[in-house]
Structure formats: structure tokens, C-alpha cells
Amino acid sequence: MNKNKEKLLNSRYRAEKRFQFYGKSAIFLALLFLTIFIFKIFSTGYTAFQKTWLIVPVTFDAETLYLDENPSKEDLEDADYFDLALQTMFDLDKSASEKQQNDLKRMVSYFFEREIKRELLNDPSLIGKTKDVYLTASDDLDQVFKGNYPRDLPEDQRRVTDYQLKIFDQLVEQGRVESKFNLSFFIYPDSREAELAGIASSFMGSIFSILVCLVIAFPVAVLAAIYLEEFAPKNRFTDFIEVNINNLAAVPSIVFGLLGLGILLAVFQLPRSTPLVGGITLSLMTLPTIIIACRASLKAVPPSIREAALAMGASKMQTTMHHTVPLSMPGTLSGTIIGLAQALGETAPLILIGMVAFVNTIPGSPLDPAASLPVQIYIWAESAERGFVEKVSACIMVLLGFLIIMNLFAQIIRHKFEKKWS
Amino acid sequence: MKKNGVKMIKINSKNVDVFYGKKQALFNINLDIEENQVTALIGPSGCGKSTYLRCLNRMNDVIDICRVKGQIIINDFDINDKSCDVVRLREKIGMVFQKPNPFPKTIYENISYGPTIHGMAQSKNEMDEIVETSLKKAALWEEVKDRLHEPGTGLSGGQQQRLCIARAISVKPEVILMDEPCSALDPIATAQIEELIDELKKDHTIIIVTHSMAQAARVSQNTGFFHLGELIEHGSTDKIFKNPENKRTQDYITGRFG
Numbered sequence: 001m002n003k004n005k006e007k008l009l010n011s012r013y014r015a016e017k018r019f020q021f022y023g024k025s026a027i028f029l030a031l032l033f034l035t036i037f038i039f040k041i042f043s044t045g046y047t048a049f050q051k052t053w054l055i056v057p058v059t060f061d062a063e064t065l066y067l068d069e070n071p072s073k074e075d076l077e078d079a080d081y082f083d084l085a086l087q088t089m090f091d092l093d094k095s096a097s098e099k100q101q102n103d104l105k106r107m108v109s110y111f112f113e114r115e116i117k118r119e120l121l122n123d124p125s126l127i128g129k130t131k132d133v134y135l136t137a138s139d140d141l142d143q144v145f146k147g148n149y150p151r152d153l154p155e156d157q158r159r160v161t162d163y164q165l166k167i168f169d170q171l172v173e174q175g176r177v178e179s180k181f182n183l184s185f186f187i188y189p190d191s192r193e194a195e196l197a198g199i200a201s202s203f204m205g206s207i208f209s210i211l212v213c214l215v216i217a218f219p220v221a222v223l224a225a226i227y228l229e230e231f232a233p234k235n236r237f238t239d240f241i242e243v244n245i246n247n248l249a250a251v252p253s254i255v256f257g258l259l260g261l262g263i264l265l266a267v268f269q270l271p272r273s274t275p276l277v278g279g280i281t282l283s284l285m286t287l288p289t290i291i292i293a294c295r296a297s298l299k300a301v302p303p304s305i306r307e308a309a310l311a312m313g314a315s316k317m318q319t320t321m322h323h324t325v326p327l328s329m330p331g332t333l334s335g336t337i338i339g340l341a342q343a344l345g346e347t348a349p350l351i352l353i354g355m356v357a358f359v360n361t362i363p364g365s366p367l368d369p370a371a372s373l374p375v376q377i378y379i380w381a382e383s384a385e386r387g388f389v390e391k392v393s394a395c396i397m398v399l400l401g402f403l404i405i406m407n408l409f410a411q412i413i414r415h416k417f418e419k420k421w422s
Numbered sequence: 423m424k425k426n427g428v429k430m431i432k433i434n435s436k437n438v439d440v441f442y443g444k445k446q447a448l449f450n451i452n453l454d455i456e457e458n459q460v461t462a463l464i465g466p467s468g469c470g471k472s473t474y475l476r477c478l479n480r481m482n483d484v485i486d487i488c489r490v491k492g493q494i495i496i497n498d499f500d501i502n503d504k505s506c507d508v509v510r511l512r513e514k515i516g517m518v519f520q521k522p523n524p525f526p527k528t529i530y531e532n533i534s535y536g537p538t539i540h541g542m543a544q545s546k547n548e549m550d551e552i553v554e555t556s557l558k559k560a561a562l563w564e565e566v567k568d569r570l571h572e573p574g575t576g577l578s579g580g581q582q583q584r585l586c587i588a589r590a591i592s593v594k595p596e597v598i599l600m601d602e603p604c605s606a607l608d609p610i611a612t613a614q615i616e617e618l619i620d621e622l623k624k625d626h627t628i629i630i631v632t633h634s635m636a637q638a639a640r641v642s643q644n645t646g647f648f649h650l651g652e653l654i655e656h657g658s659t660d661k662i663f664k665n666p667e668n669k670r671t672q673d674y675i676t677g678r679f680g
Contacts, residue, residue: 234486304523308586311479311517312536313509313593322535323525 041400045393051182051195052137052145054108054171058088058116059130067127076124085113088133092167103164109136109195136184137177139194139387141168145177149386185394189360190371190379194387197380199395200362205275205355205370206344206402212279212366213286213343218336220283221290225332228291229298230320249288256285257349265353273354273369281353282343289342293335297328330417334410341406345399347374373399432457432597432627433478438492440473440482447473449652451492455597455644460619460628462642462659464635466674469648471631475599478629479515480508496597513540516590516626520602522582524574524589529566532574532585533557536593552592560588561618580611587618591626598622600630604637616641635675639663647671 062068064084067075089104089112090096096104112135119133120126140160143149145168155162171177188198232238260281264270270277301324309319350356356375363370371379377395380388433455440448448470455461463471473482480501482488493500501511513536524532533553536542543549553570557563562584566577574585583603590598600619604612619628619641632638638645639659646656647668655662655671666672 302523304519304521305525307481307484307519308523308525308589309535310484311481311512311519312539312589313512314535314539315509318539322539327526 041393041396045390045397047146047148048185048390048394049182050146050179051184052142053134053178053180054137054141055132055176055178056088056092056108056135057130058084058119058133059091060084060120060126060128061087062127071124071127073121073124076121079117081113081117081120085116088112088116092171100163103161104167107138107141107164107168109138109193111136111196132176134178136195139385140164142195143386144168145172145179146390148390185391189362190358190376191360192358194383194385194391197388197391199373199376199398201359202371202373202376202395203398204363205278205359206372206374208275208363208366208370209278209282209350209355209372210340210344212276213282214336214340216280217283217286217290217339221287221336222294222332224287225291225294225298226320226325229295230324231316245288245291249292251285252348253285253346254348254352256281257352259284260349260353271367271369273357273359274367275355275363275370275372276366277353278350278355278370278372279366281349282346285346285349286336286339286343289339290332290336293339294328294332297331297335298324300331301327330414334414337406337410337413341403341410344372344406345374345403347372347378350375351378373402430457431455432496433629434493434495435474435477436493436495438474438477438490438494440470440477440491441489442485443487447651448477451653453646453653453656455627455629457627458623458625459643460623460630460641461644461646462638463629463631463646463648464633464638464674465648465654467633470651471646471648472601474648474653475601475629475631478597478599479512479517480506481517483508513593514595515597515599516593516595517599518583518586518590518601518603521606522579522586524577524582524585526573526575528571529557529574529577529585530570532589533592536589540593542593556588556592557585559591559622560584561614561621562588578611580607580614583607583611583615584618587615587622591622595626597627597629600628602631602633605633612637635663647674649674 061084062071064087065079065081067079071079086105089108090101092104093100115135116133119131137145140149141164144151144160144165149160150158151160151165168177184196185198186203187200188196189201190199191197228238228241260277264277264280265272270280305323305327306319309323310316314322350372355369355371356379357369357371358379359369359371361368373395377392377399380392380395431454433453435451435453438448438451439446451474453474463475465471476482477490477494478496478501480490482490490502492502494502496511496515499506525535527535530553533556534543534549537549537552543552554563554567557566562581565581566585574582577585583606587598587603604615607615616637619630622628630638630641642659644657645659645662647654647662647666647670649670655666655668662671663675666675
């Protein structure tokens with residue numbers, strides 16, 4: 001009898017140990033996946049924050065610029081820099097054939113003309129002199145320099161010609177190739193050329209979309225939640241509404257995109273591809289999330305507080321506005337931020353309302369066409385050029401950073417402002 | 423209080439029935455409450471004494487399924503009448519709950535809330551005065567005068583309950599309803615509250631629901647005994663405890679059930 005009991009007890013202990021082991025393995029597995037994921041993104045993406053420059057001597061020859069002696073500031077502004085820029089590249093190898101000259105020209109970005117112009121405008125006294133100028137290397141050479149480009153492929157399978165590699169290696173030897181922090185990634189809009197593409201347009205697009213979403217979704221959701229939780233009679237109809245709000249939260253986001261397309265663009269004729277339409281569409285998606293969060297935190301306010309206020313002769317409205325709603329705000333706000341963070345990562349509905357369009361200007365208002373960060377990831381991930389691979393990861397890093405900050409903020413609000421009940 | 427030997431009736435209930443949905447919780451309650459006296463309502467759990475108490479300031483309105491029938495007349499006015507304004511009623515009839523429920527705000531704000539919403543103070547000075555007198559009446563002033571702007575939820579349980587009493591008297595109600603105000607408190611805090619109740623009956627009519635028969639005997643002048651939704655017996659506390667008419671009252675008093 002005693003022995004049996006001991007056996008039973010031991011098996012109970014073993015069961016608990018087994019269970020703990022399963023739990024720990026599950027956590028370990030989850031962390032492992034997360035680590036691999038983050039490691040992969042960082043290892044592919046970190047190089048995007050560096051950019052390769054070719055340092056090329058430019059002779060600011062007045063003749064090549066078709067300028068007179070002592071040109072005015074306006075003359076410099078209006079001058080044609082293309083031939084000078086072209087000549088600069090051709091000078092790298094004076095014996096180059098016509099085909100090789102074309103290769104030389106394609107070693108830098110098509111911004112080379114502008115970069116040379118900027119140099120001269122900064123210092124007009126350079127006319128007639130020679131100066132080393134930093135020119136953005138083409139994305140392929142950029143990848144070669146970062147070691148991401150397989151140089152041992154046969155030439156006909158490479159976008160970089162043997163000739164370009166030869167000249168590039170010479171430049172490297174002369175110390176005329178430099179890697180610097182890639183500021184343009186943050187301040188340039190999207191571009192077809194990987195070396196010039198940046199996240200500025202999609203970043204601003206995301207910000208504007210989220211703002212529009214917040215401005216619409218927050219007041220509507222909070223009012224709906226307060227009415228439903230505090231004022232509405234509890235009957236079949238309100239139950240029906242509650243069930244449907246919960247259903248709405250589970251609707252796939254692409255459906256909201258179709259709604260935006262069919263109603264906002266087709267019926268109301270709002271401007272296509274804009275953060276305004278994107279924000280409205282996202283607000284439909286965020287609405288149920290905020291309503292649910294707000295109702296939950298209203299429910300968490302103890303009834304004794306409501307009773308206390310009512311018994312003091314406060315009206316229902318005063319009780320709600322003076323006590324219940326302020327006490328529920330921390331929960332509501334953190335729910336809102338989490339809802340916005342979801343909206344920030346949303347891609348499908350934005351693609352449907354046209355925010356996937358190629359936008360190479362930085363939007364100044366919600367009415368200008370824009371992309372958004374997740375859509376930018378999607379656009380770049382579709383591009384064939386090797387230079388976009390690291391950009392995708394870098395953009396993911398920016399988006400993740402953004403999301404982490406928002407979620408952290410939600411946590412802080414919840415912990416700092418949550419009242420403790422007696 | 424007796425005027426020319428006649429007891430003044432503050433609250434007069436006639437044929438009060440209360441239903442929760444289909445279930446009837448109170449049956450035909452007829453009870454008169456005397457002015458400036460402490461009336462204790464006793465009885466076993468679920469007997470309807472708290473339900474009756476909550477009828478007096480219409481707190482049962484909060485519960486959707488609850489219906490109240492019959493007349494409750496306070497100052498010659500039926501509070502169940504449609505013309506009765508609940509906000510005005512609750513200004514006149516304060517309430518203290520079973521568990522201390524101060525607002526999660528400062529001590530000062532807890533007291534000033536009622537006077538603010540009812541527009542009782544014209545200036546900051548007047549409000550300071552109301553806060554001070556209310557806290558003094560609730561015998562809490564000495565303990566909290568240096569930390570009026572600290573959260574009320576940081577006080578001890580007994581202090582919180584006295585804060586709730588101070589909050590209730592801040593709007594100078596005629597009647598104070600107390601729903602087992604000491605059930606969450608230790609004996610020392612209980613004694614303080616009981617002393618306070620005795621003091622408060624000079625200015626207010628007090629109705630207290632209690633589980634403790636000893637407490638009812640200590641603080642009240644009148645007692646009503648509820649059982650299964652009916653008012654079995656009511657009268658002066660002396661009589662109820664020493665010489666009850668009803669067998670059930672006697673059984674409860676002597677501890678045979680409940």
C-alpha cells in the first residue's frame with residue numbers, strides 16, 4: 001500500500017518535470033527562430049548603411065561647361081554639366097574604346113552630373129582647377145566592393161564587365177574608392193537605381209498614413225466603446241453589435257483594401273496612392289482593435305468607483321467622463337498604439353489602393369502620392385538588382401525599430417499611468 | 423429626535439416590492455425611519471436588507487433587471503415618482519459602501535468632488551473649508567491634514583472608510599446610508615467608525631446595514647429585522663433585542679440561525 005503511494009507520488013513528480021521540459025523546449029525553439037530571423041536580417045542588411053564612393057579628379061574646364069570667363073552664379077546654375085561629367089569618367093582611361101567609354105560612364109550613378117554641379121556651386125572659384133570629387137558608385141560596383149558580388153561568374157552572366165572590374169580594381173589600389181555612411185538611404189525617395197534608392201518617401205508615407213488613421217480611428221473607436229460599455233442597454237441588438245465588432249477584428253486586411261478601393265477611390269473619388277486613402281483604409285482595420293481595448297479597460301474599472309460617483313449625485317455622464325474614462329485611458333492608449341503598430345506593418349490593403357506605385361518624390365502632405373515602409377519592402381523585394389537585397393533587409397530593420405519603439409511606448413504608458421485600486 | 427414627544431418620520435416606505443428579473447427580492451416592505459436616529463437593518467445574508475437600502479437612493483437603477491414598486495416618501499415626496507430627479511435625490515441621501523471605495527485621486531479631490539459637481543463652493547477658500555469640516559466631522563482631519571494632496575488610496579482601510587464618510591457628508595446630506603461599513607475593517611477601525619456614527623446622528627439620519635448584531639445593538643436606536651425578503655419585525659433596538667415579538671427574530675438574535 002505504502003509502496004503504491006510512493007510510486008504514484010514519483011510519477012506525479014516525473015509528469016511535472018516532463019511538462020516543464022516541454023515548456024522550456026517550446027520557449028527555446030521560439031527564441032531560436034527569432035534569433036535566426038534577426039541574425040539573417042542584420043547580416044544581409046547592415047551593409048546597406050554603407051555606400052561606396054569613387055573619388056574622381058574633375059577638371060572644371062570652363063570650355064567643356066560652355067561658360068565665359070567669370071561666370072555669374074546664375075550661369076553656373078544653368079550650365080550644362082553633362083559633357084564635363086562624361087569627360088571626367090572618360091579621363092579615367094584615355095585609351096578606352098567607345099564601348100569601354102560606355103562602361104566607364106556606367107560605373108557611377110546617373111547622379112554624377114548633379115554631384116559635380118553641386119561641388120562647383122559650393123565653390124565657384126574651382127573653375128579652371130582640378131579637384132577630387134566623390135561620385136556615387138553604381139550599385140553593382142557597390143556590391144562588388146562590399147564583397148556581395150560573385151566576381152568569378154563568367155562575364156556574360158554578370159552585369160559588371162571585366163573592363164569595369166579592371167578599372168575599379170585600379171581605383172581601389174589608388175585609394176580612390178571609399179565607403180561612407182549611407183545618408184542618402186534615409187533622405188532620398190525611392191529610385192529605380194539601387195544606389196540612389198532611399199526610404200524617405202515611404203517613411204513619410206507611413207507617418208502620414210498612421211496620423212490619418214489615428215485621427216479617424218481613435219475618436220470614433222473611443223466614443224463607440226464608451227457608448228457600448230457605459231450607456232447602451234444590454235440586449236440582443238447590442239450583443240449582435242459586439243459579436244460583429246469582434247468579427248471585424250478578424251477580417252483579413254485585404255478585404256479592407258478592397259473596400260477602400262471600391263468606396264474611397266471609386267465612389268468618393270479620393271486621390272489614388274495617397275496616405276489619406278491609406279490612412280482611412282487602415283483606420284477601418286484599427287477601429288475594432290481600439291474598440292476592444294477600450295471596452296476591456298473600461299470593464300476593468302471596478303464598479304465600486306462608478307457606484308461611489310453615482311452615490312455622490314454625479315450623473316451618468318459625469319461618472320463616465322470624470323472617473324471611468326480617465327481611469328481607462330492607459331489601457332485604451334496602449335491598445336491604440338498596438339493597433340497603430342499593426343496598421344503600420346500592413347501591406348495588402350495599401351497595395352490595393354495604389355500605394356504600391358513607384359513614387360520618387362517625398363510627400364509633403366497626406367494628399368501627395370506616397371508608398372509606405374512595408375510596401376517599400378515589397379517593391380524592393382520584387383526588384384532583380386542585387387543592390388536591392390540589402391535594402392530590403394535595411395528597410396525591415398527600420399520598420400522593426402519603429403514597431404519596437406511603439407510597443408515599448410505602449411508598455412510604458414500602461415505601467416506608468418495605470419492606477420492601483422485600493 | 424422627539425419634538426413635543428412625537429417622533430419625526432424622515433423616510434416612509436409603503437408596500438415596497440423589488441424584483442430582479444422574475445425573482446422577487448423584497449415583499450411588501452412597510453418601514454418608517456425616524457429623523458436623526460440610527461436605524462440598523464439586520465438579517466441573514468441574502469435577506470434583502472442591502473436591496474432595501476439601495477432603494478432609498480435609487481442605486482438599484484444601475485442594475486438593468488431590477489424593478490422597484492411601491493412608495494418611498496422622503497420629505498413628502500415619492501422618490502419612485504417619475505418627476506423625481508435622481509441627481510438631486512442622491513445629493514440629499516449619501517451612501518457609504520461595504521468596501522472603502524475612494525476615487526483614485528488625492529484626499530482633497532475625493533472630498534471636493536461632490537461639492538464641485540453640485541456647485542456648492544464659490545471660491546477656493548470655501549472649498550478648503552468644506553474639505554476641512556468634512557474631514558473633521560469624519561474624525562480624519564488630524565491624520566491627513568498634512569497630506570491632503572496625496573492619493574486617497576494610500577490610506578489604511580479604516581482611514582479610507584472614514585474618507586468615504588467624509589466624502590458622503592461633504593454635500594451635507596440629510597440621510598446617510600451605510601452598507602455594512604465595517605465589514606472590511608479591523609476591530610479598532612470599527613470602533614472608530616461606530617463612534618463616528620453616534621456623532622453624525624446629530625446632523626444626519628443614518629441607516630446602517632450590518633451583519634453584526636452586537637454592532638446593531640451598540641450604535642442604533644431602532645432596528646429592523648429582514649428575513650427572506652420580508653421585514654419580519656421592527657421597533658426600538660431595546661425591544662427587538664430584549665423582547666422580540668416574533669419567533670424568527672428571537673431565533674436570529676439568539677444565534678439559532680443566520
